[in-house]
Amino acid sequence: SQELEQSPQSLxxxxxxxxxxxxxxxxxxxxxxxxxxxYGEGLIFLMMLQKGGEEKSHExxxxxxxxxxxxxxxxxxxxxxxxxxxxxxxxxxxxNRKLIWGLGTSLAVNP
Amino acid sequence: GAVVxxxxxxVICKSGTSVKIECRSLDFQATTMFWYRQxxxxxxxxxxxxxxxxxxxxxxxxxxxxxxINHASLTLSTLTxxxxxxxxxxxxxxxxxxxxxxxxxxxxxxxxxxxxxx
Numbered sequence: 001s002q003e004l005e006q007s008p009q010s011l012x013x014x015x016x017x018x019x020x021x022x023x024x025x026x027x028x029x030x031x032x033x034x035x036x037x038x039y040g041e042g043l044i045f046l047m048m049l050q051k052g053g054e055e056k057s058h059e060x061x062x063x064x065x066x067x068x069x070x071x072x073x074x075x076x077x078x079x080x081x082x083x084x085x086x087x088x089x090x091x092x093x094x095x096n097r098k099l100i101w102g103l104g105t106s107l108a109v110n111p
Numbered sequence: 112g113a114v115v116x117x118x119x120x121x122v123i124c125k126s127g128t129s130v131k132i133e134c135r136s137l138d139f140q141a142t143t144m145f146w147y148r149q150x151x152x153x154x155x156x157x158x159x160x161x162x163x164x165x166x167x168x169x170x171x172x173x174x175x176x177x178x179x180i181n182h183a184s185l186t187l188s189t190l191t192x193x194x195x196x197x198x199x200x201x202x203x204x205x206x207x208x209x210x211x212x213x214x215x216x217x218x219x220x221x222x223x224x225x226x227x228x229x
Contacts, residue, residue: 033217042117042204043155043220088154090218097143097208097216103154 003027004091006102014110018077021105023089025070031092032072033099034063038085046074046087079109114138115207117221124195125229131191132224134205140185141207145218146178149202161188195228202226 005024013019023032031050035043047056052067060077076083086106090099114137124130134144142163147155159169159180167180177199179191188207192199202225206218 035220040202040223040225042115042222043206045113045217045219048217092216097218098145098157098160099218101154 002103003100004089004102006087006089006105008105009103010106010108012108012110013079015080016078018075019079019107020076021074021087021107023072023074023102025091027070027091027100029065029067029070029072029091032065033090033092034072034074035088035090036085037088037104043088076107079107081109081111083107084109113209113217113219115205115219115221117205117224119224120222121225121227123227123229126196127194129191129193130195130226131189132203132205132226134188134190134207134221136186136207136209136219139207139209141188141209142185143208143216144182144188145206145208146180146188146190147204147206149204149223151202155204158190192226195226197228200226200228 003026007022033048034046037043047063049065055064062075065072086104088104089102093100116135118133144161146158157170158173159167161167161180161182163182163185169175182188202223204223206220208216208218
């Protein structure tokens, strides 16, 4: 089974709508990373959360970490076509700097 | 800041040839770089962890003699796919770890290299 589960797998929203993507871990979250990827391109770093209850925002994207639930959520407010892409969460696996990855959430935003 | 480049972005080669892919951290030093492989519509598969000045650590199932990794400096790591075959065709992405003061490292990714082996 997957150590990091992302939901939903894919999402289609109308421009202007809000949406939430979840990332749930079966193990302790040492450092939870959110990245965005456009198909055929590299990953863009969005945010990193480390402490329970931590919340960070970048433009219209907000990420939260619930350490007890071993879960992080990524919330996009007033979505735009530029938000379309694949959102990946990754958990720091320990002191070897490796990241364990979720399978990603594919987001499409219809104008 | 934290820009990582990859070269080439796209390569097509004949079966049996070797292909070298470069990964450079442009504005920071990276003691650790990672090489990933990604199949269409799938997540990242870590191939190996590359540490400057030492041998790379390969993930289970990745042939080290097939995928040669060299991390000669704090800003450059190379992946050489030796005797490439069509099944090696894939999207290869590197990342470089930037040490955050007192926090967990953040990986910054290159734009990827699309390898097609004919």
